[in-house]
Amino acid sequence: MVIRFALAKGRVAKKAIELLIDLGYIFEDYSEKSRKLIFTDTTGTIEFFLVKSPDVPTYVEKGAADIGIVGKDVLLEHPAQVYEMLNLNIGKCKMCVAGFENHPIPYGKKMVVGTKYPVIAKDYFHTKNQLVDIIKINGSVELAPLIGLADCIVDIVESGSTLKENGLSVLAEICEISSRLIVNQVSLKTKREMIDPIIKAFENQL
Amino acid sequence: MLFNYTIDGFENIQHQDYFALQQINHKLMSLYRSFGYHQISTPTFETYDLYVNEDSIPSDDLFKLVNHQGKVLVLKPDATLPVTRMAAMNHPNSQDVIKFSYETNIYRNFSSPEIIKKEITQIGIEYFGNNSPECDGEVIALAIRSLLENGINDVHIDLGHVGFINFLFDDLAFSDKEKATLFKYIENKNIGDIADYLEKLALPDDKKAIILKLPLLYGEPKTVLKQMEALCINDKMHQVVEKISEIYAHLEIIGLADYVSFDLGFTNQMNYYSDINFKGYINSCGEPVISGGRYNHLSEKFGIPRPACGFAIDLLKVIDYMEQHQLLPRDDQRIHVIFYEKPQKTDAYKIAEQLRSRGSIAEVFLLNETKESQVSSFQANALYKNAALYFLAGGKLLSEHNGKFSEIKAIDAECEVA
CATH class of the missing domain: 3.40.50 (Rossmann fold)
Known part of the structure; x- marks a missing residue:
């Protein structure tokens, strides 16, 4: 039996792979530049593959992967039927509303929001009863308010330096984001004797 | 102009698959019949009123229509409610033992994601008028055997009891919102967030420790029973432990206990489950294919108080699995x-x-x-x-x-x- 990991490409995957290596698994064929899609450890008990972050919950929900490591932002934006078992406390940042400091959120008046996270943005503004038009943008979200496409943006903020450089600032914090270890609901039960030690090991690394 | 007649969430069934579906259907109905279940059928349409007060299915998930009298109808989103109503209408004596089986399509207007099937073919049974662990045992046994009879051996049943968490929470005076949040975290086994959330609540530490253990109450039944015993804070919780261990003992007697493990982290997402509930999995298939449980208060809605227990199989999911593993009966008559x-x-x-x-x-x-x-x-x-x-x-x-x-x-x- 093999335990499959789906990892979100990027910084968090690097950390997750480091964690796996620290736990004693050896991936001979893995290097950052490798173009292989699936990597297996030398004992043949663990495999991982790298996918775009929004795909991680999908792979895990459908059982194509047993375990996934992905940011909370993705889980909020693409809810999936998975067990969200560990907060790994890596890749920490905040989901924020950002805009021009001298233009606070105009509660009571309709506002245009540019974001990569339309679901999170909609949920947030709906709970505040704020009228919004949401425009889905796939990258460089900070650009939207600068050129007048949107009044403000909803995005993840780590250091805030990109915002600052573009004359924007955080208007409201929506929630904290960090990487989570998610597990397929069936695998947790049927492959328990293999998954439990892995979760324990991750827990101890925290 | 481009014509596209495909509707998201609905599919044709090809002739080989339909042949297999009929064969499996026949096999299962004979199995249920051999245990005394009578096959019945309820209408495709139900009144909207039947479901609107039922929290189990969000109103947005219903396909609604208006008939010529202006009455709002829905395409049946679930089989248990209509079957329970039928039992209540035709068998007014609440002591009667009634065993029904059915095969039906149900419809859910899921908004997302678009690939999710909205027409679901269900086969199942409902056992009314018996509140004993033997009744629960029979229902669980039939769920297991439904898969075994079709050549699927990697069967796994997760058995839980919504009472364990509910009776604990009854003693802890949470607000509805706090309860809902904790249920969601427990169901997701999201231990990290439960801990953070509990920090903010005014609750004695020993009670917090109990809640933190709930998501981990799963696995080998005998171990879980011991862990449960240690967490009980009132008589009702003890009764839950007793009941669930009796069901397990029954399954041991009939030789199916190996397929069963426990998970007490199920909350009642289908709100009519009042007691035990279970899910059936096939080991290499990522989603549950069977869902069932005991719903002792549902029949009261129709004026007849009557205990009941049942399950439904998502037949097309099972067929997908069987197709991948070459288990489907083939139509090979020349x-x-x-x-x-x-x-x-x-x-x-x-x-x-x-x-x-x-x-x-x-x-x-x-x-x-x-x-x-x-x-x-x-x-x-x-x-x-x-x-x-x-x-x-x-x-x-x-x-x-x-x-x-x-x-x-x-x-x-x-x-x-x-």
Whole structure:
């Protein structure tokens, strides 16, 4: 039996792979530049593959992967039927509303929001009863308010330096984001004797 | 203009799959019948009022229609409610034991994601009027056997009891919102967030420790029972432990306990489950294929208080799995196709009828091109891939084999299986 990991490409995957290596698994064929899609450890008990972050919950929900490591932002934006078992406390940042400091959120008046996270943005503004038009943008979200496409943006903020450089600032914090270890609901039960030690090991690394 | 007649979430069932579906259906219905279940059917439409007060299905997930009287109808989103109503209407004596089985399509207007099936074929049973652990045991046993009988051996049942968490929470005075949040975290086994959330609540530390252990109450039944025993803070929780251990003991007696493990982290997402609930999994299939449980208060809605327990199988999910693992029954009965020249029409129809009377499949066509082109056009048709082709031409009966024709006296019952 093999335990499959789906990892979100990027910084968090690097950390997750480091964690796996620290736990004693050896991936001979893995290097950052490798173009292989699936990597297996030398004992043949663990495999991982790298996918775009929004795909991680999908792979895990459908059982194509047993375990996934992905940011909370993705889980909020693409809810999936998975067990969200560990907060790994890596890749920490905040989901924020950002805009021009001298233009606070105009509660009571309709506002245009540019974001990569339309679901999170909609949920947030709906709970505040704020009228919004949401425009889905796939990258460089900070650009939207600068050129007048949107009044403000909803995005993840780590250091805030990109915002600052573009004359924007955080208007409201929506929630904290960090990487989570998610597990397929069936695998947790049927492959328990293999998954439990892995979760324990991750827990101890925290 | 581009025409696209596909509707997201709805699918055609191909002939081989439908054949398999009928075979599986038949097999399961015979199994349930051998345990005394009577097959019934309820209408495709239900009144909206039946579901609007039921928290189990969000109103947005219902397909609604208005009939000519202005009454709001829904496409049946669930089988248990109508079957319970039927039992209540036809069997007013609440002590009656009633065992029903059904096969039906249900409809859910899921908003996302678009690939999710909105028409779901369910097969299931409902057992009314019996509140004993033996009744629960029978229902769980039939859920397991439904998969085993179809050649699926990697069966796994997760058994829980919504009472364990509910009776604990009854003693802890949470607000509805706090309860809902904790339920969501427990169901997701999100231990990290439970801990953070509990920090903010005014609750004694020992109670917090109990809640933190709830998501981990899963796995090998005997171990879990011991862990549960240690967490009980009131009599009702003790009763839950007792009940669930009796069910497990029953499953041990009938030899199916190996397929069962416990998970007490189920909260009641289907709100009518009042007691035990369970999910059935196939090991290498990422989603549950069976869902069931006990719903002792649902029938009160229809004026007859009556305990009940049942389950439903998502049949198309099971068929998908069986197809991937070559477990599907195949339709391999040979089709006999007879081509005739006009003068021999009487013979052709007579032969066909003889074949049919002994249980064979026979089809008759007028031969209006050469034998060779007839053969090649039928062999190109997937539906006739394994057909046996015959020709009544020039006063002779010919049989085709690998492009060659040889005269035969009669079509014998040779291999009926392709």
